[in-house]
Amino acid sequence: xxxxxxILLASITLHTLVCICSNVCPKKCVCDxxxxxxxxxxxxxxxxxxxxxxxxxxxxxxxxxxxxxxxSGLTELEEVIIxxxxxxxxxxxxLRAQGLLRSLDLQKNKLHQIPRGLPPSLExxxxxxxxxxxLQESVFEGLKKLRLLDLQNNQITNLRSNTLSTxxxxxxxYLDGNQIETVQGALRLPQLNLLSLGNNKIPCFPSxxxxxxxxxxxxxxxxxxxxxxxLDLPHALSYLNLDRNQIRALRNREMGQLRNxxxxxxxxxxxxxxxxxxxxxxxxxxxxxxNQLRVLPSRLxxxxxxxxxxxxxxxxxxxxxxxxxxQLKHLFLENNTIWNFEANALRNSVHITNxxxxxxxLSSIPDGLPESLIRLDLKGNRxxxxxxxxxxxxxxxxxxxxxxxxxxxxxxxxxxxxxxxRTVYLDGNPWNCSCELLGVKRTLLARRVEIPKELCNxxxxxPGDSWRAYLMAQDRCEEYFMExxxxxxxxxxxxxxxxxxxx
Numbered sequence: 001x002x003x004x005x006x007i008l009l010a011s012i013t014l015h016t017l018v019c020i021c022s023n024v025c026p027k028k029c030v031c032d033x034x035x036x037x038x039x040x041x042x043x044x045x046x047x048x049x050x051x052x053x054x055x056x057x058x059x060x061x062x063x064x065x066x067x068x069x070x071x072s073g074l075t076e077l078e079e080v081i082i083x084x085x086x087x088x089x090x091x092x093x094x095l096r097a098q099g100l101l102r103s104l105d106l107q108k109n110k111l112h113q114i115p116r117g118l119p120p121s122l123e124x125x126x127x128x129x130x131x132x133x134x135l136q137e138s139v140f141e142g143l144k145k146l147r148l149l150d151l152q153n154n155q156i157t158n159l160r161s162n163t164l165s166t167x168x169x170x171x172x173x174y175l176d177g178n179q180i181e182t183v184q185g186a187l188r189l190p191q192l193n194l195l196s197l198g199n200n201k202i203p204c205f206p207s208x209x210x211x212x213x214x215x216x217x218x219x220x221x222x223x224x225x226x227x228x229x230x231l232d233l234p235h236a237l238s239y240l241n242l243d244r245n246q247i248r249a250l251r252n253r254e255m256g257q258l259r260n261x262x263x264x265x266x267x268x269x270x271x272x273x274x275x276x277x278x279x280x281x282x283x284x285x286x287x288x289x290x291n292q293l294r295v296l297p298s299r300l301x302x303x304x305x306x307x308x309x310x311x312x313x314x315x316x317x318x319x320x321x322x323x324x325x326x327q328l329k330h331l332f333l334e335n336n337t338i339w340n341f342e343a344n345a346l347r348n349s350v351h352i353t354n355x356x357x358x359x360x361x362l363s364s365i366p367d368g369l370p371e372s373l374i375r376l377d378l379k380g381n382r383x384x385x386x387x388x389x390x391x392x393x394x395x396x397x398x399x400x401x402x403x404x405x406x407x408x409x410x411x412x413x414x415x416x417x418x419x420x421x422r423t424v425y426l427d428g429n430p431w432n433c434s435c436e437l438l439g440v441k442r443t444l445l446a447r448r449v450e451i452p453k454e455l456c457n458x459x460x461x462x463p464g465d466s467w468r469a470y471l472m473a474q475d476r477c478e479e480y481f482m483e484x485x486x487x488x489x490x491x492x493x494x495x496x497x498x499x500x501x502x503x
Contacts (some may be wrong), residue, residue, distance in 0.1 A: 024048065035076070045070035057081040059105075068094040077101050083126075084108040093117030106130070107150065114139045128174065135163040142459070145169055150227040153177035161185035161209065164422045175200070198241070199223035205230045217260075220246070229254040236260055243267040250274045266291070267308075288312070289332070289378070296321040296333075306330040308355075318342040325349050334358035334377065344368035358401070365390040372396060379403040379425065386410060391417045395477070404428035410440050427453035436478035 025031035026048040029039040030136040038057040039046050045063060049056070051073055054479075063085040077098045095101060096117045103124040106115070111130040118125070120142045132154040140146070146167050156178040164170070165188050172194040180200040186208040187195075190365050193215050202224040208217070209230070216234040222243035229247060231254060233240070238260050247269040255261075256279045258392070264283060270289035274297040283301035288308035296314050298321040300307070305327055314336040322328070328349040338360040345366070346352060352370050358379040365383060371393050383405040389396075407429040415421065424444065431437060433456035441455050 049074060052076045053452065055079045055081075058085060059083045061085050063087055065089040065091070066094050067091045068096075072097045073094065075099065076264075079103040079105075081105040082109070086110055088112075090115035097121055118143060120144060122146055124148045128152040128154070130154050132156060134158065135160070137163040137166065140164065140166050143167060148172040150174045151178070155179055159183045161187045164189060183209060185209070186212050191215050194218040196220040197224070201225055203227070207231050210234055220447055222265075239263045241265045242269065245269050248272055250278060252279050255280065284327075298322075299324055303327055303393060306332075308332040309336070311335045314338055316340045316342070317345050319345045319347065322346055323348050326351075328352050328356045332356045333360070336360055338362060341366040346370050369393060375399040375401075377401040378405065381405050383407060386414045388413055389419065390414075394418060396420055398422045399424075401425040402429070406430065408432045409434065410437060412436065412440050415440060415444065421447070421449050423450040423452065425452055426455050431456060438477055 013168045015405070025037070026039065026046045028041055029046060031036050031037050031050075034055070035053050036057070037049055037053050037054040037059065042058065042061040042063060044166065045066065046058075051307060053074055054076055056074065059081045060083070061065060063082060064087060065069060066087060066089070068084065071094065075097055080095070080098070080101065080103070083105050084107075087106065088111065089207045090106070090111065094115065094117070095104070096119055098119050099121055101119045101439050104118070104122060105126045108129040111132060113126060113132055114127055114135070116139055122143055123145050123148060125148070128150045129152070132151065133477055140163070143166065147169055149167065149170060149172070153176065154432055156175065159175065159180050159182070161183070162185055164173070167189060169191055170189050171191055173189070173192060173195045176196050178200050180197070180202055184200060184352070185206065187210070190212065192213055194215070195216060195218070198220050200220065202221070204226065211232050213234045215236060217236050218239045219233070219237055220241045221230075222241050224243070224245050226242065226245040226247055229242065229250065233255070237258050240258070240261060240263070243265055244267070247266060248271060250266065250271065250273075252275045259279070259281055259402040259450050261280050262282050263285040264280065265287040267287050271288060271291035274288070274293070277299040278297070280301050282303055284303050284307045286297070286300065286304060287306070287308040288297070289312070290310050291312050292315060293312040296309060296317055297307075304325050306329065307325070310332050315338060317333065317338060317340070319342055322345055326348050330353050331352060331354070331462060334356045335358070338357065339362065341357070341362060345368070346369060350370055350372055352372055353374040355369070355373055355375070356377045357366075358377050358496060360381050362378065362381040362383060365378060367390055371423055373394055374396055376394070376397060376399070378389050379401045380403065383402065384407065386402075386407065388411070391414050394417070398420050400418070400421060400423075403425045405428075409424075409432055410426070438456055444451060446468050
């Protein structure tokens with residue numbers, strides 16, 4: 001009986017030791033109860049990792065190569081991160097045994113090619129920021145579940161569409177920041193909804209390239225050499241980015257099919273024209289800064305909420321240009337040569353909250369601006385005076401920017417018309433620091449209106465330089481303040497949101 005108990009006790013002890021050893025965390029690693037292991041300051045692949053680990057994070061170590069024997073026993077892995085490790089080689093079929101692996105992150109290494117023999121269970125593959133120069137179709141064979149492929153910031157020069165044709169479930173493809181100069185064939189990826197090819201050297205696309213991409217909703221092509229909008233773009237597109245190309249015109253015949261497009265950006269191209277009545281009925285955002293437009297695009301989508309035409313050569317803004325933009329909220333026209341902003345040009349835009357007209361040639365504040373305005377920017381124009389009728393309608397205005405104009409005075413009555421004013425920018429004008437102007441400043445401060453730069457600093461110009469003359473001028477101002485002091489201060493009301501861009 002004693003022998004039996006001793007054998008039983010020894011068996012239990014041995015089993016306990018095995019269990020304890022099997023759960024020992026490798027040196028320089030952190031293990032948690034969620035079967036996740038993260039290691040630091042390693043020079044090679046760690047040993048002693050439990051076989052039931054599901055997430056392995058080896059990012060920011062020094063691991064030059066990955067061999068099958070390093071990882072073959074870890075068959076429960078679902079996510080592997082070996083980024084920023086200096087990996088140069090991944091052995092063929094090194095990860096083939098990981099039949100549950102869904103995500104593999106090998107970005108920011110020194111790989112010259114995509115690893116071969118990856119498990120068919122893979123859904124996300126990130127090999128961005130490596131030294132990959134080309135794509136081979138055989139690399140992707142069997143990856144029928146892959147949904148995201150990140151190849152950005154490599155050294156790929158040629159994109160042959162057939163190399164990706166086996167990835168039938170692919171939804172997101174990132175190829176930004178390569179050196180792609182030529183694109184061949186039609187991209188047959190029926191479930192692709194995001195394609196990003198920014199910052200390459202692509203001059204054009206084959207006419208059939210986009211045709212099969214009937215699920216594509218997001219297309220990013222900034223920083224290429226395109227001279228025209230690509231043909232046959234998919235009908236499903238809702239977001240299109242064409243920034244920093246060489247496009248000279250936006251034409252209906254190239255874009256008329258994009259009836260689902262909600263956001264279009266063609267900033268910093270060479271645009272000289274936008275077809276009138278561009279048939280994009282669902283467009284809400286149009287961004288065209290940094291082009292060569294002389295006329296403000298008109299007859300655009302009635303759903304448009306944001307129009308950005310900064311840094312062009314636009315000279316006039318009329319009601320005819322803006323009459324159809326009834327949902328417009330944000331209009332950015334700074335850094336043009338606008339000298340004429342027609343009175344009541346925005347009378348149909350009853351929802352507009354932000355109007356930016358900095359650095360133009362305006363000699364007065366536009367008349368008949370909508371009551372809905374919250375921020376009005378007029379910095380760097382040629383405005384010499386502020387008239388009562390120009391501000392009468394702006395009951396909701398919170399920010400007024402009049403920096404660097406030609407103002408010498410500011411009548412008290414004009415600011416009394418702005419009950420919700422929170423911030424006013426007035427510096428850079430040739431102010432005549434009269435008692436009236438100092439009174440305006442006192443009133444603004446009493447209303448807790450912010451004046452970011454000092455205005456006149458309580459100094460009043462007086463004839464002569466004597467101290468006596470200065471004191472007399474100050475006395476006159478005090479009398480003026482007593483006579484003109486308002487009976488009741490305007491109470492600040494609730495504020496609303498507005499674009500807080502550079503003032």
